[in-house]
Structures are given as structure tokens and as C-alpha cells.
Amino acid sequence: MSIDAITVSTPIYQLADKPIEQRVADLLSRMTLEEKVAQMVCVWNEKNDKLLDEQACFDPVRAKSRFGHGHGLGQVGRLSDAGSNMGKSFASGRNALQMAELANTIQRWFIENSRLGIPVIFHEECLHGLMAVDATSFPQPIGLAATFDPDLVREVFQVTASETRCRGGHHALAPVVDVARDARWGRVEETFGEDPYLVATMGIAAVLGLQGDRSFQDGRSVIATLKHFAAHGQPESGNNCAPVNVSMRVLREVFLYPFKQAIKHGKALAVMASYNEIDGVPSHANRWLLRDVLRDEWGFEGIVVSDYYAVRELNERPELYGHHLAADGKQAGELAVRAGVNIELPEPDCYKSLIESVDAGLVTEGNIDELVSPLLKQKFQLGLFDNPYVDPEVAQQISGSEEHRTIALRAAHKTITLLKNRNQTVPLDLDKISTIAVIGPNADRILLGGYSGLPRFQSTVLKGIQDHVGTSAQVVYHEGCKITKGGSWFEDTVVPSDVEEDRRSIAEAVEIARKADVIVLAVGGNEQTSREAWMGNHLGDRTSLQLFGMQDALVDALVELGKPIVAFLFNGRPLAIGNLSEKADALFECWYLGQESGRAVADVLFGDANPGGKLPISIPRSVGHVPCFYNYKPSARRGYLFDDATPLYPFGFGLSYTQFEIGQPRLAHSRIAVGESTFVQVDVKNIGKRLGDVVVQMYIRDSVSSVTRPIKELKRFQRVTLEPGENRTINLEITPDSLAFYDIEMNHVVEPGEFKVMVGDSSRDSDLQTTVLKVVE
Incomplete structure (x- = not known):
């Protein structure tokens, strides 16, 4: 048979040299x-x-x-x-x-x-590495956001993609680009923090890491899924999946912004609809959200996947709740199809009835074709019709490799954020220390956070310090108290620790610590005290942000010894740590550092690595200060009776073992026309004695506007590494997008006038210097 005859007899969809659009159309027609x-x-x-x-x-x-x-x-x-x-x-x-x-x-x-x-397509959870046995586990997204390093985030998700694809996975249910504006919410750890610009920047980096150039020819890239569309990060009362009650302007400027940017600049190929409702309409039935905004306005051509069981929730999900927009699962499926949900995850449920719905004329086959075509297109884009299999030996070589372990350690180093360092307590000098007491419920515990697998390598704080110190000093240990009994993310029931047992344990820990020259204290939360609340018997949202259990009592008892205390916090959400902050000599926020936790902590503790992380979310003084995000409106923080209205530690804050001098910002053009761009220059110098990183941050405020504007908004940042004495000039671009907002008529515009441009190393006013940009017609 001739080649021409073979070509004629072979369906177009099976011909690799044909355009994908033709292959999809041919397959769909059959x-x-x-x-x-x-x-x-x-x-x-x-x-x-x-x-x-x-x-x-x-x-x-x-x-x-x-x-x-x-x-x-x-x-x-x-x-x-x-x-x-x-x-x-x-x-x-x-x-x-x-x-x-x-x-x-x-x-x-x-x-x-x-x-x-x-x-078929295989989808996987890839929140901070592939959620699987022997895969590399990186810091949680809230920790990755603390790096303020999008290049690193892109590299992390490139590794995640390669470890997923080599095992046969094609579709990552990541990244989360929700903006977290309520610390009570248990899913804060899954986000890149409270600022829409930071979330968008990290989200774009994650998408580019996962999808590569979107050719998928190297067999190392996967489809990225933006989650959770939309406004999932500020649920009513901090309860997961609760209604989100925000204005249209806030919805667009805060919660939709990261999704729009990740689609525009990252070219994300999938979006997951969110569980919550906005203005009475659950996202899985929201045609305005999924069609008018996502597809028509933004030009999104990828797929919308349902969150797990969320189509069923349009009716009633047994033992949980129902939105009751639908009388049954069949009608729920029809609502989701009309809204534009391409595929129902994770089980065949409501969409099983779609054939019946078509037969009854409630959904047309054209509606089905519209949703199936992008699903088929992505299978062609991934090359699954032409090269559907993977090499298991390559998977074994790549997963959890030493090369990937090195990246995980670097990410952990860059995540660690120094909040306090009284009298330069840290880094510790082993020449001056004979005994180190490692104390606390998180000291000898594997802490990865939610959506984690079993990495090939794991390290605790205690093990990291023991390995680092070797025979140079004696290391003694005691748990001190428990946070919860058990504590696994997978365990539904959360069992508080026993108070009397904890009191006895604290007394024992004090006696152990009495022998030491310095106390390293590892406290915070665990995978049960902050997690996704996915069922009524599996909760993770809180009404208190205090350290759980007897941890503050442990702090108080250890302080009485009069020894230096270096505290490391491990937690998935910001905690109200006023007591610890006051009494510790040095304090680090670690979030969850991933598989290399112990190594990273030890490297920072003894000065082999210099902490340079910054807070991606404000740390409130108490739950009563929630919400405490930095980019609030002018009327929002008038003060409290007998309390301070400021956060305990502000967004963008973080110290170093060295010191930096940031000069006065200079505008390349102090006067520009609407629609034009400029940039601000600032000189940064390391005036200390150690190599270190500083994150230069630029905030902008529209001085007079047709609607109220936040007191400041992050619009650019750059993490810079400087040698001692090194000086560098940093350029931070100001574009029309940096100045635009939704005006009184809900048009996205730049209004002429004066804009305050603030540059420094945190969002705190005292850390910023200001210049003024004039925008004219």
C-alpha cells in the first residue's frame, strides 16, 4: 500500500503532522x-x-x-x-x-x-512539589512567597513538573493564587500571601515553571491549574468555603487580579472554580465569572475544572452542605455545564446524567462539544496521542534527586525570615557554646504542611542541629509540650494535648535546658491546627491565633532560666505571638520549609546562610486585629481601646545578619502622561560585614482619586544579593498598570494627578522613603 493510501485511510486525528485544531475537529466529529x-x-x-x-x-x-x-x-x-x-x-x-x-x-x-x-490524563496535587512518595518537597507556598524570588519559584515548579511528568502525570492542580486576607482561614499556607501583586508575580512564575514554553515536547512540563476561582481567600468568619462578601471593585482589584495576570503573562491552561459563593452565586454555577470575565473578557482558551465534589454541592453534599441551586445532581450538572465547567472532578457523579439532560433538551450537544473540544485539545498539546508513555527508569532517577534536593535547600534558606535579633544573639558562635538545648513540640517533628507526600529525604530541627554541630558541642533535647496528640494532616479528629501531662513535660524540659548555654525553641502550629477544612469532621480554621496548647507556658518557664532563647516558628498561618516575640532573644518565621527543614535551620542558626526572607502576610497582634492586611483604606485603622492598631510584624518585614542602606528614590521622569511609563532608581549598599540579601520594595499611592484607594500598594520588588561594602543601583519600573484602578464608573483607568512612590525594605512607613510622580493628560 502506498504512503498516500495510508494517509487517506488514517483518521486525521491520528496524524501527528496535522494541526491540532484539525485533529480536534476530526476526532470530535467521530x-x-x-x-x-x-x-x-x-x-x-x-x-x-x-x-x-x-x-x-x-x-x-x-x-x-x-x-x-x-x-x-x-x-x-x-x-x-x-x-x-x-x-x-x-x-x-x-x-x-x-x-x-x-x-x-x-x-x-x-x-x-x-x-x-x-x-487519559492523569492529574496530581503539586502544591509545593509532587504529592507522592519519594518526590521532592519544597517550602509551602506561603514560605516560597517569603523568598520574594520569582526566579526561584519558577525553578521549584520546573522541578515539580519534571517529577510529575516523568511518572506519567500531566495536569497539576496548582498553583494557588488566592489572596489570603483572613489569618483564621486554615488554607493560608497554600497561598502566596495577602498582596495581589506578590501573589500574581509568584503565580506567574509557578505557571511558567510548570508549563514551560507550553510545547510539552521535552516531556518535563505539565498543565498548570490556577486555584481557586475566585475570592476564596477571604471567607466569611474565616471558615473555609464560606461566602465571600466583597464589592465588585475589591473583587476585581484584589481577588481576580492574580488570575488575570497568570493567564495573561503565564498563559495558564486550566482554572479550578472555587467552592465559595460571591453575591449569592457559587462559582461552579457562575456564568458571569466563568464565561463573561474569564473567557470573553480575558480571552482564556483553556479548561475549567471543578473543585472536588463542588458540582454536587450545587445541590447537596451529604454530611457537609449544599448551595441548593439545584434540586438534584442532574440539575447541578446542567448548571455547571451552562456556566462553563469542562470537567467534573474527582469522581463520575453529576456529569453522568448529561446524556439524559441532552435527550431532554435541557443541555444541547453543542454545549457538550464546546466543553469537550478544549479537553481534547490539551491531550493533543501534551502529545498523548503520539507519545503516551513514560520511562519508569527515568522517573526513578529524577524523583527526589540530589540535584533537586539542592534546590529544596536553597528555597528553605531563602524562606527563613528573621523577625528579631536582640543584641545580635544569632548567628550562634560554636566556639562560645558547650551545650545547646533544643526544646519544643516542633523540634523533632517532620513538618511539611498540607498536600505533602513522603519525600526521600527529611530532616527535623533537632537532627539538623545535631548533624551540624557534631562533636563541637553537646545537644540536649526535650519536647516540652505537645501541640496536639498525633497531628497528621490526614487525621480527621484533632485531639488537644493533656494539660497535666504538658505541665510535667514542661518541668522536665526546664531541667534539661538548665544545663545549656543557649535554648533553641521550636514552636508554632502543626498540620492539624492549620489546614483545609474539607468536611465537618476535618476542620482547620480557628477562632484564636494564639499558640495552641501550653506553648506560651513553655516559653514563660524557659525565660525564667535567664538563658538566651532562639525561637523558630513553624506554622501554616500567621500566629499572635506577642508573648514569644517579647521574651525570645531571636525569632525566626519559617512557615513550613519542606524536606530540608533541619539542614536549613542549622545553616541559618550558625551563620552558614544569612536569612533574607520577608513576610508575605502581616502578623496580627491578636485575632481581634483581623483583618490586618497592610493595603487598607484610609479610614480602616483608626485605633482600638487599650491596644495598638498596627500589626505585630508588617507585610514585607524581615531582618538580616548584615545591614543595608537604601538611598532616596529617584524618578527617571517625575512627570509623565497618562499611558506612559517610567522607572524609579534607588541605590542599595551592604554596610555590614556579611554577604546578604535585601528585598527592595516599591509601593504606590494615588494621592487624590475618584474612589478611595489603599494607603499603599506593592507594585514592584527585587531581591538583591550584596557583598559587604557592595553598592548597586536598582531600577523599578512604573507602568500604567502600576497606577491604574477601577474608577467611579468601574472603568480601569489611570487618573491624572500625583502619586506617592515609596521605596524601602518593608511596608512600614518608617522603612520607606518617598518621592512624587505627576501624571498629566
């Missing part, structure tokens, strides 16, 4: 309604019954009994947790080689046993 709907559903926990046997190995008999109709399947969720107790732990999860082999087996079966040979 599909039955049943096959189209099959592309709009996924299996996750159900894979254990429908695809796998009791040993979590692929079972062709089970697969045939469920998918023998040949219609295919859209996605399989999280092969990484196959056999791991319904996603409740990773004790029996698959390592890299096993996961890649399983992915190949399942993929081959669907290609060979669906009528049209359509491959």
Missing part, C-alpha cells in the same frame, strides 16, 4: 455523545475499585467491567496515592518507578480498549 461525556468525568478514589485490585495493581477484569463499553475516560486522579487508604496516607503509595509503570499500564489499556483510542 465521537458519540457517550464518548464526549466520558471525556468530562474522572475517577480518583473510585480507581481503587474500578481499575485496581486489593494490592493497588491494575486489574483488567475490573477495568473491563466498568469501562468495557469503550467510551473511554477523561482523567484519572492522583495515581500517586494508589492503594494508600483512600488518599488518607502515603504509607503504601507508589514510588516513582511503580507509579510510572502503573500509569503506562492504565494508559495502554484505555488506548487499546476505547473505540477511538483516546488517552
Whole structure:
């Protein structure tokens, strides 16, 4: 047979040299309604019954009994947790080689046993590294945001993408670009903080890291998913999934901004709708949000995925809640389709009824085609029709490699934020210390935070210090008290520690610490006290921001010894740490540092690394100060009776072991026309004796405007490393986007007038110097 004859007989969608648009159109034209709907559903926990046997190995008999109709399947969720107790732990999860082999087996079966040979997509959780056995675990996003280093964030997510793709994964449910404006909310750790510009910048970097150039030809990139669309980060009362009550202007300028920027500049290919409602309309049924804004206004051409079980919640999710926009699951599916949700995650549920809805004329097949086409397009973009399999040996080599471990350590170093250093207590000098007491409930605990797997390497504070010190000093240890009993992110029930047991333990810790020259105290929260509240029996939001349990009592008891205390905080949300802040000699905010926690802490503690992190979210004095974000309106912080209205530590704040001098900002052009750009120059000098990093931050305020504006807004920043005595001139661009806002008519404009341009190393007024930019018609 001639080549021409083969070409004629081969369907266009199977020809790799044809344009993707033609291949999609050809494939769609050949599909039955049943096959189209099959592309709009996924299996996750159900894979254990429908695809796998009791040993979590692929079972062709089970697969045939469920998918023998040949219609295919859209996605399989999280092969990484196959056999791991319904996603409740990773004790029996698959390592890299096993996961890649399983992915190949399942993929081959669907290609060979669906009528049209359509491959499946495997999606994975990739919040701060692939959530899997032996994958590299990086700092939580709130920690990555503290680096103020988008190049590093891009590198972190490049590693995440490569470790995901080499195992057979294609679609990352990350990054989270919610703006966190309520510290009571348990998901703060998953975000890049409280500032929309910082969140957008880090979100763009994460998307570029995950997706690469979007050609996917190197087999190292995956689809990125922006979460959670929209306004998920300021829920009513700080309760996860609660309604978000904000104005249209705040919605657009704060909560939609990072999504818009990550789509415009990062070219994100997927968006996940959020659980919450805005003005009475849940996101999964919000046609204005998902169609008018996302697609028509922003030109988004990717896919919208549902959050887990969120389509069902448009009706009623048993044992949780329901929005009651729909009378049943069938109607919920119809609402989601009309709103523009392409695929229902994580299990076949409401979308199973779409064929019935089409037959009844409640949804058209054209509606289905519109949503299925982008799903097919992405399978072609990923190259799954032409090269659907991965090399398990490569997966084993890449996952958790030493090269990736080095990046994880660098990210942890850059995350650590020094908040206090009385009398230059740190770094510690081992020549002057014979005994170090390592005390606290977080001192000998693996702390990764939510959505974490089991990395190949893990390190605690105690182990890191012991390894670093060796025989140079004696290291003694005591837990001091507990935060909760157990404490795993996966454990539903949170059991507070026993007060009497803690009192006895504190007394023992004091006796241990009495022998030491210095106390290293590791306190804060754990994966239970701040986490996603996904069910009524699995909560993580709080009404208090105080240190949980008896930790403050531990602090008070240790202070009585009169020894220097160096405190390290590990936590997923800002905590009201006034007592600790007052009494510790040195204080570090670590958030969750990832697999290299102990190594990073030890390097910073003894001066091998110089802390340079900055706070991506303000630390309030108490829960009564919430919200305490820095970019508030002029009337918002008049004061409190018997208390200070300022945060305990402000957004953008962080110290160093060296000192920096930031000069007066100079505008390249102090007068520009509307629509023009300029830049501000500032000289930065390291006037200390150590190599160190400083984050130069530029804030802007419109002095007089048609609607009220925040007192300051971050618009540019740059992290700079300087040698002792080194001076550098930094240029920070001011574009029309830096000055624009939604005016009284809700038009996005730059209004003529004066703008205060403030430059410094934190958002605090005393850390900023000001110049004035005039904008004219």
C-alpha cells in the first residue's frame, strides 16, 4: 500500500503532522455523545475499585467491567496515592518507578480498549512539589512567597513538573493564587500571601515553571491549574468555603487580579472554580465569572475544572452542605455545564446524567462539544496521542534527586525570615557554646504542611542541629509540650494535648535546658491546627491565633532560666505571638520549609546562610486585629481601646545578619502622561560585614482619586544579593498598570494627578522613603 493510501485511510486525528485544531475537529466529529461525556468525568478514589485490585495493581477484569463499553475516560486522579487508604496516607503509595509503570499500564489499556483510542490524563496535587512518595518537597507556598524570588519559584515548579511528568502525570492542580486576607482561614499556607501583586508575580512564575514554553515536547512540563476561582481567600468568619462578601471593585482589584495576570503573562491552561459563593452565586454555577470575565473578557482558551465534589454541592453534599441551586445532581450538572465547567472532578457523579439532560433538551450537544473540544485539545498539546508513555527508569532517577534536593535547600534558606535579633544573639558562635538545648513540640517533628507526600529525604530541627554541630558541642533535647496528640494532616479528629501531662513535660524540659548555654525553641502550629477544612469532621480554621496548647507556658518557664532563647516558628498561618516575640532573644518565621527543614535551620542558626526572607502576610497582634492586611483604606485603622492598631510584624518585614542602606528614590521622569511609563532608581549598599540579601520594595499611592484607594500598594520588588561594602543601583519600573484602578464608573483607568512612590525594605512607613510622580493628560 502506498504512503498516500495510508494517509487517506488514517483518521486525521491520528496524524501527528496535522494541526491540532484539525485533529480536534476530526476526532470530535467521530465521537458519540457517550464518548464526549466520558471525556468530562474522572475517577480518583473510585480507581481503587474500578481499575485496581486489593494490592493497588491494575486489574483488567475490573477495568473491563466498568469501562468495557469503550467510551473511554477523561482523567484519572492522583495515581500517586494508589492503594494508600483512600488518599488518607502515603504509607503504601507508589514510588516513582511503580507509579510510572502503573500509569503506562492504565494508559495502554484505555488506548487499546476505547473505540477511538483516546488517552487519559492523569492529574496530581503539586502544591509545593509532587504529592507522592519519594518526590521532592519544597517550602509551602506561603514560605516560597517569603523568598520574594520569582526566579526561584519558577525553578521549584520546573522541578515539580519534571517529577510529575516523568511518572506519567500531566495536569497539576496548582498553583494557588488566592489572596489570603483572613489569618483564621486554615488554607493560608497554600497561598502566596495577602498582596495581589506578590501573589500574581509568584503565580506567574509557578505557571511558567510548570508549563514551560507550553510545547510539552521535552516531556518535563505539565498543565498548570490556577486555584481557586475566585475570592476564596477571604471567607466569611474565616471558615473555609464560606461566602465571600466583597464589592465588585475589591473583587476585581484584589481577588481576580492574580488570575488575570497568570493567564495573561503565564498563559495558564486550566482554572479550578472555587467552592465559595460571591453575591449569592457559587462559582461552579457562575456564568458571569466563568464565561463573561474569564473567557470573553480575558480571552482564556483553556479548561475549567471543578473543585472536588463542588458540582454536587450545587445541590447537596451529604454530611457537609449544599448551595441548593439545584434540586438534584442532574440539575447541578446542567448548571455547571451552562456556566462553563469542562470537567467534573474527582469522581463520575453529576456529569453522568448529561446524556439524559441532552435527550431532554435541557443541555444541547453543542454545549457538550464546546466543553469537550478544549479537553481534547490539551491531550493533543501534551502529545498523548503520539507519545503516551513514560520511562519508569527515568522517573526513578529524577524523583527526589540530589540535584533537586539542592534546590529544596536553597528555597528553605531563602524562606527563613528573621523577625528579631536582640543584641545580635544569632548567628550562634560554636566556639562560645558547650551545650545547646533544643526544646519544643516542633523540634523533632517532620513538618511539611498540607498536600505533602513522603519525600526521600527529611530532616527535623533537632537532627539538623545535631548533624551540624557534631562533636563541637553537646545537644540536649526535650519536647516540652505537645501541640496536639498525633497531628497528621490526614487525621480527621484533632485531639488537644493533656494539660497535666504538658505541665510535667514542661518541668522536665526546664531541667534539661538548665544545663545549656543557649535554648533553641521550636514552636508554632502543626498540620492539624492549620489546614483545609474539607468536611465537618476535618476542620482547620480557628477562632484564636494564639499558640495552641501550653506553648506560651513553655516559653514563660524557659525565660525564667535567664538563658538566651532562639525561637523558630513553624506554622501554616500567621500566629499572635506577642508573648514569644517579647521574651525570645531571636525569632525566626519559617512557615513550613519542606524536606530540608533541619539542614536549613542549622545553616541559618550558625551563620552558614544569612536569612533574607520577608513576610508575605502581616502578623496580627491578636485575632481581634483581623483583618490586618497592610493595603487598607484610609479610614480602616483608626485605633482600638487599650491596644495598638498596627500589626505585630508588617507585610514585607524581615531582618538580616548584615545591614543595608537604601538611598532616596529617584524618578527617571517625575512627570509623565497618562499611558506612559517610567522607572524609579534607588541605590542599595551592604554596610555590614556579611554577604546578604535585601528585598527592595516599591509601593504606590494615588494621592487624590475618584474612589478611595489603599494607603499603599506593592507594585514592584527585587531581591538583591550584596557583598559587604557592595553598592548597586536598582531600577523599578512604573507602568500604567502600576497606577491604574477601577474608577467611579468601574472603568480601569489611570487618573491624572500625583502619586506617592515609596521605596524601602518593608511596608512600614518608617522603612520607606518617598518621592512624587505627576501624571498629566
